[in-house]
Amino acid sequence: MGDAEPEVVPAVESTADAIAAMEIRGAATIADAAAAALATQAEGSPAETPAAFRRGLRAAARTLYETRPTAVSLPNALRYVLRGVDGDTVAELRASTIDRAASFRRDLEHARETLGGIGANRLRDGDVVLTHCHSTDALACVEAALEDGKSLEAIVKETRPRKQGHITATQLREWGVPVTLIVDGAARRYLDAADHVLVGADSIAADGSVINKIGTSGLAVVARERGVPVMVAAQTIKLHPDTLTGHTVAIETRDEREVLSDEERASIRSSDAPDGSVGEPGSEDGLTVENPAFDVTPPRYVDAIVTERGQFPPESIVTLMRELFGDTTDEPWAE
Numbered sequence: 457m458g459d460a461e462p463e464v465v466p467a468v469e470s471t472a473d474a475i476a477a478m479e480i481r482g483a484a485t486i487a488d489a490a491a492a493a494l495a496t497q498a499e500g501s502p503a504e505t506p507a508a509f510r511r512g513l514r515a516a517a518r519t520l521y522e523t524r525p526t527a528v529s530l531p532n533a534l535r536y537v538l539r540g541v542d543g544d545t546v547a548e549l550r551a552s553t554i555d556r557a558a559s560f561r562r563d564l565e566h567a568r569e570t571l572g573g574i575g576a577n578r579l580r581d582g583d584v585v586l587t588h589c590h591s592t593d594a595l596a597c598v599e600a601a602l603e604d605g606k607s608l609e610a611i612v613k614e615t616r617p618r619k620q621g622h623i624t625a626t627q628l629r630e631w632g633v634p635v636t637l638i639v640d641g642a643a644r645r646y647l648d649a650a651d652h653v654l655v656g657a658d659s660i661a662a663d664g665s666v667i668n669k670i671g672t673s674g675l676a677v678v679a680r681e682r683g684v685p686v687m688v689a690a691q692t693i694k695l696h697p698d699t700l701t702g703h704t705v706a707i708e709t710r711d712e713r714e715v716l717s718d719e720e721r722a723s724i725r726s727s728d729a730p731d732g733s734v735g736e737p738g739s740e741d742g743l744t745v746e747n748p749a750f751d752v753t754p755p756r757y758v759d760a761i762v763t764e765r766g767q768f769p770p771e772s773i774v775t776l777m778r779e780l781f782g783d784t785t786d787e788p789w790a791e
């Protein structure tokens with residue numbers, strides 16, 4: 457084998473592509489898919505030596521890690537699985553990877569259910585929740601409240617540019633929850649009809665800042681102005697250990713075509729530009745489109761972070777982070 461490129465099985469590449477393209481999306485779902493992909497790598501690895509097996513697994517983890525930068529549940533999942541890989545033979549390493557991935561996935565599901573039960577306690581019979589994007593953790597709170605016999609209604613923000621609000625609306629309608637779908641710009645107008653803003657998170661920083669879908673921070677600010685509490689549902693794999701040592705969370709910027717199609721761009725361009733400039737997306741034609749996928753909501757606009765370990769005021773989340781992560785922010789997938 458020597459210095460040959462470690463082999464990453466095709467199914468891992470496919471999962472990575474699906475995460476990058478957002479066919480697999482949502483912080484917890486991405487973490488689940490990444491753990492499953494590492495198990496697939498272990499199952500399909502052609503490695504004949506323990507060292508080659510470990511190299512292949514690290515390469516698979518890097519492939520997954522490099523897909524999307526903001527949701528820390530992805531590196532947290534990779535770290536969890538890789539740390540549990542143990543054994544002296546390829547067979548032992550393979551088995552321990554598969555076991556570890558399975559236990560991660562079980563814990564993830566269990567954490568979501570527990571979190572849902574805790575979050576449901578904040579929701580009263582007859583409440584209206586206003587949602588942004590699509591979050592399985594946020595919806596777990598609604599589901600648990602419904603199971604408790606409470607009736608809820610929802611105002612669902614469309615969530616441009618990818619309209620994940622439609623996924624939320626679909627799920628809520630399946631549960632029989634009446635849904636009012638609104639465009640993002642209508643949020644302030646509808647806040648007076650809401651009892652809670654309920655959102656998920658892609659990452660939570662040590663100071664209690666919430667990194668979530670673009671538009672969350674503006675929503676939280678106007679919710680504070682209207683006196684509507686903001687509840688963030690996020691299991692502890694969304695806690696970002698690097699922020700304990702002062703690192704900031706990278707905000708993903710995505711393709712401008714999610715915001716403006718080539719056709720739309722061409723029609724803007726065809727209106728009279730004094731310099732007559734024309735060009736393809738990204739070229740110097742005087743029209744810039746920016747598409748950040750996430751923003752940062754400062755802790756002072758967040759009322760509660762609901763995790764499977766209980767609910768916390770954002771300022772106290774750092775204590776839980778230290779307990780769960782200590783000072784370990786290593787990257788076991790590094791070459």
Ligand SMILES: O=P(O)(O)OC[C@H]1O[C@H](OP(=O)(O)O)[C@H](O)[C@@H]1O
Pocket residue numbers: 481482483484485588589590591592593594620655656657658668669689749
């Ligand atoms: O883990 P759960 O609660 O499902 O989702 C958490 C967050 O992940 C999503 O990001 P994207 O749609 O993948 O960009 C949204 O920002 C959502 O709030």
